[in-house]
Amino acid sequence: MLEIQSARKVFYKGQADEKTALNDLNLRLGTGEFGVVIGSNGAGKSSMLNAISGALVLDTGKILINGDDVTAMPVHKRAMRLARVFQDPMKGTAASMTVAENMLLAELRANKRTLRRGLNPARLAAYKERLSLLGLGLENRLNTRVELLSGGQRQSLSLIMAVGGSPELLLLDEHTAALDPRTADIVMQATIRAVEALKLTTLMVTHNMQHAVDFGHRVIMLDAGRVRLEIAGAEKTAITVPDLIGHFSVKTDRMFLAS
Amino acid sequence: MDFLQNTLASFVSLVPVTLAQSLILAFVVLGIMIPFRMLSFPDLTSEGAFPLGGCVCGVLMAAGMSPLPAILVALLAGFVAGCCTAFIHLRFRIHTLLAGILMMTMLYSINLRIMGRSNLSVFGSTTVFDWVPFLQPGFPASKIVMAGLIGLIVFALLLHFFRTEKGTAVRAVGANPDMAEAQGINVWLATIGGVGLAGAFSATGGALMVQSQGFADVNMGLGILINGLAALMIGEAIVGKSSVPRQLAAPFVGAIVYYQLVSFCLAAGMPPPDLKLATGLFVLAMLALPSLKRSRGPAPARETVRE
Numbered sequence: 001m002l003e004i005q006s007a008r009k010v011f012y013k014g015q016a017d018e019k020t021a022l023n024d025l026n027l028r029l030g031t032g033e034f035g036v037v038i039g040s041n042g043a044g045k046s047s048m049l050n051a052i053s054g055a056l057v058l059d060t061g062k063i064l065i066n067g068d069d070v071t072a073m074p075v076h077k078r079a080m081r082l083a084r085v086f087q088d089p090m091k092g093t094a095a096s097m098t099v100a101e102n103m104l105l106a107e108l109r110a111n112k113r114t115l116r117r118g119l120n121p122a123r124l125a126a127y128k129e130r131l132s133l134l135g136l137g138l139e140n141r142l143n144t145r146v147e148l149l150s151g152g153q154r155q156s157l158s159l160i161m162a163v164g165g166s167p168e169l170l171l172l173d174e175h176t177a178a179l180d181p182r183t184a185d186i187v188m189q190a191t192i193r194a195v196e197a198l199k200l201t202t203l204m205v206t207h208n209m210q211h212a213v214d215f216g217h218r219v220i221m222l223d224a225g226r227v228r229l230e231i232a233g234a235e236k237t238a239i240t241v242p243d244l245i246g247h248f249s250v251k252t253d254r255m256f257l258a259s
Numbered sequence: 260m261d262f263l264q265n266t267l268a269s270f271v272s273l274v275p276v277t278l279a280q281s282l283i284l285a286f287v288v289l290g291i292m293i294p295f296r297m298l299s300f301p302d303l304t305s306e307g308a309f310p311l312g313g314c315v316c317g318v319l320m321a322a323g324m325s326p327l328p329a330i331l332v333a334l335l336a337g338f339v340a341g342c343c344t345a346f347i348h349l350r351f352r353i354h355t356l357l358a359g360i361l362m363m364t365m366l367y368s369i370n371l372r373i374m375g376r377s378n379l380s381v382f383g384s385t386t387v388f389d390w391v392p393f394l395q396p397g398f399p400a401s402k403i404v405m406a407g408l409i410g411l412i413v414f415a416l417l418l419h420f421f422r423t424e425k426g427t428a429v430r431a432v433g434a435n436p437d438m439a440e441a442q443g444i445n446v447w448l449a450t451i452g453g454v455g456l457a458g459a460f461s462a463t464g465g466a467l468m469v470q471s472q473g474f475a476d477v478n479m480g481l482g483i484l485i486n487g488l489a490a491l492m493i494g495e496a497i498v499g500k501s502s503v504p505r506q507l508a509a510p511f512v513g514a515i516v517y518y519q520l521v522s523f524c525l526a527a528g529m530p531p532p533d534l535k536l537a538t539g540l541f542v543l544a545m546l547a548l549p550s551l552k553r554s555r556g557p558a559p560a561r562e563t564v565r566e
Contacts, residue, residue, distance in 0.1 A: 053441070079443030092441070094434035097427075104424070105431050109443040113424040 002029040002169055002201060007051055007061035009225075021047035022058070023225035029218075031066070032199045036212045039222035040248065045205045048222065049173050052203070054078040066168055080110045082169040083162035085155070087177050092158035095147035099138060099157060102146055103127040106161035130160055134190055152183030159187060163194040170195065172204035176211075188215075209241045221247060270526040274519065279402035281518035283471055284487070285410055286464030288494070288510035289417075290337075291487040293457040296506055297421070298433040299564050302454055303359025303484060304344045305461035307366030308337040310480035312462025314370045317475025320381045327387060330466040337462020338455045340366060345454035349447055354566050363480075370477045379475045386470035402471055409467075410511060413460070421503045429453055430503075436565065482535055489538050490517035492545035 004027040011019045021044050029035045039045050050056035052063055054075040062071050065081050083106075086092045093102050104118050104127075124142060132139040134156050138149075146154060155175060162170060172191065176184035192215060195202050206212055212219050219236060221229040229247055231239055287309050294302035312333035319329040340362060347358040371377065391401040420426040431439040432449040440446050469475045494513020500506045521538075525531065 075440045076443050076445050079441055084441055091435070092438060094431045094438055096434045097430065101427055101430075104427055105439070105442045105444075108424055108428065113428050113444075115420070115423045115425055117422055118424045118427045119422070 001031045001064075001066050002027070002052070002203065003062075003064040003067075004028075004048070004052070005062040005064070007048070007063065008059045009047055009051065009056060010059055013059075020225050022051065022061075025061070025222075025226050027220065027227060029201060029203060031201055033218065034195060034200075034202045034216040035204070035218045035220050036216035037203060037205045037220045037222060038207070038209070038212050038244070039228075043222040044225040045222055046173070047225070049084070049171050049203070049205060052169070053082060053084050053171060081167065082171060083109065083165075083167040084171040084173065085158045085162045085175040087174040089151045089154040089158065089178060092161070093146045093154050096145060098143050098145055099131070099149075100124060100127055100142040102157060102161060103131075103142075103164070106164055110165050110167070130164065131157075134160065134186075136186075150183075152179050152187065155179060155183075155187050156190060159190055159194065163198060163200065166198050166200065168201065170200045170202040172202065172206075174205050174207060177207060209244050212244060213239055213241055219244070266523075266527045270523050273522050273526065275399035275403065277518050277522040278515065279399040279406060279471065281490075281514045282403060282406035282410055282511075283464055283467045284483075284490070284518065285406075285511045285514035286413070286460045286467065287483055288487045288490045288514045289413070290457040290459075290461035290464065291484065292491050292506070292510045293460070294341075294454050295491070295564075296433070296500065297430055298450060298453045300345070300348070300355050300433070300450065300454055301359070301564050302341070302344060302457060303356060304341050304362050304366075304454070304458050305487060306359075306480045306484040307363030307370070308340045308458040308461035308480075309465040309468075309483050310370050310475075310477055311340055311366050311373075312337050312465030313469040313475045313479050314373045314379075314465075314477065315462070316466035317379045317381050317469045318373055320384045320386075320470070321379060326385055326389075326470055330387065330463060330470075333462045333466035334459045337465075338459040340462070341458020342451050342455035344458070345451040348565075349450060355564065367477065374475060374477065377477045380473065381469060381475065382473040384470075387467070388470060406467060406471075414507060414511065417507055418504055421507070482538075485535065485538050485542060486517070487514075489542045489545075490514045492542060493517050493520075496545070 004025055007022045007025045009022040011021055025044065025048060037045050037048070047056055051058055054070070054073060058071060062069055064070065070078050070081070084092075094105065100119055104123065107123070127142060128139045136153055136156055138153060138157060141149070146157065149157065155178075159175070175191070176187050179187060188211065194200070204216065217236065218230060218232040219239070220227055287305055290305045290308065291302070294300040315333040315336045316329045319332055320326065344358050344362040347353055347361060348355050353361070388401045388405050391404045394401040394404065421430060428439065428444045429449045429452070431442065431444060432446050432453070436446050439449070465479065468479065490513040491510055492513070493516050494509030494511070497516065498505050498508050498512050500509060521534065524534070524537070529537070
């Protein structure tokens, strides 16, 4: 379960270009729930994900994961509980290391690292099996350096790395946005399979309205650093892309009127 | 013909001495490689950590300490110096190179303070090289055996470490710090520990050097960095850097080959003052080669380092 309680973050405080990124944002995501976050650029989506992962320190407010307050925890401590797939395929993997070494790093995310040999035969066999589920042939390239893989392969690897070990919270940060439509589809299908099989509590940021309609239990629309709209249950099942876009244009009209 | 014969004769006669020297300086090359390649942290501390190790070892030996503890204390001093450089970079967000320059400048004064003068003779004190059995102390053979043995042990230990779970995590910090952090790795700890380890190796090289040459000098670090870098480039050109064993072997192979090359140049009559220019041009050529080769092709592969 994820809870964000009145999170507030202001950039460049007291300066001419002061910007309120998160404005008393409240959000609650139940265990096993799949939330899809939409919103225009600058709405605070990235700030929210960064605040959850620990990359952004809040001015005020709290973040709780499964009831534990993680607000003061640095990124590497929170990593024990949550996993994240970035938009940029380069960001989620170590390029100069092999596929197997990347898998090892992910496996050790929630565990204590020892002075024992990292890549043992048992682990290599397990990685082979898990990668074969993707159907991209990565299982035969365990000793290939990640920099030699394509963007889609790297992002698929990032996904497998993130969902391995069943994190308490999975953060997907527009993770298919940088991929071509076909690869994006493969990665998205793999995501849904993993999330459903492992019943992961998931928060996905996307600009793709079709994805927001097709996937997830709840759509969360952010605007100006707070939750403007939440659609769940039967309403979520019935919603269409034009409906969602309608919510965007209402907001845009208001912005025009305000200015 | 006469010239060639003379050159070869003097080069060959110098081979054992040079080999002993290069095996000692291989530790400095190792101390340059670890931050540069494993942590993407170009570290200049070794220019100060090498004489630091020498000065600490020299003072302790002059005070009558036995040679092995003297090396261990020097190693510890180098470790602290490396940790300081990494801390300056992480805490104050100062560029890695500037942090190194600051540290090595400050170390010069510290080294002078430690010795109390610029030069200290420890000639006649027992050294680790005297412990080699069956060989006459003071000759290159004993130095080659001892320095080579220590080098081999260090190589084996590092090879094991960088393949363990902790070692893989340290390499991840160099490959992609943001990703490493997101995978639960403490980037500060790995960086400080790794650069500290490198400082420890540089200082060990300095301590061994003092025991080998019989005196410590505050200026003994002058230019060691560029020599070490040149040695590393040669080593990587010979054994490559595509895997952990190769990357770890590169400093040792590079040091051995580089110092023989230098010795050959000197034997061939190259004036010693020109040596630094030649070394600098060589390192420049090695670093520039990838971008020259691919100037017409796709984007050149530049060295990616932390800033």
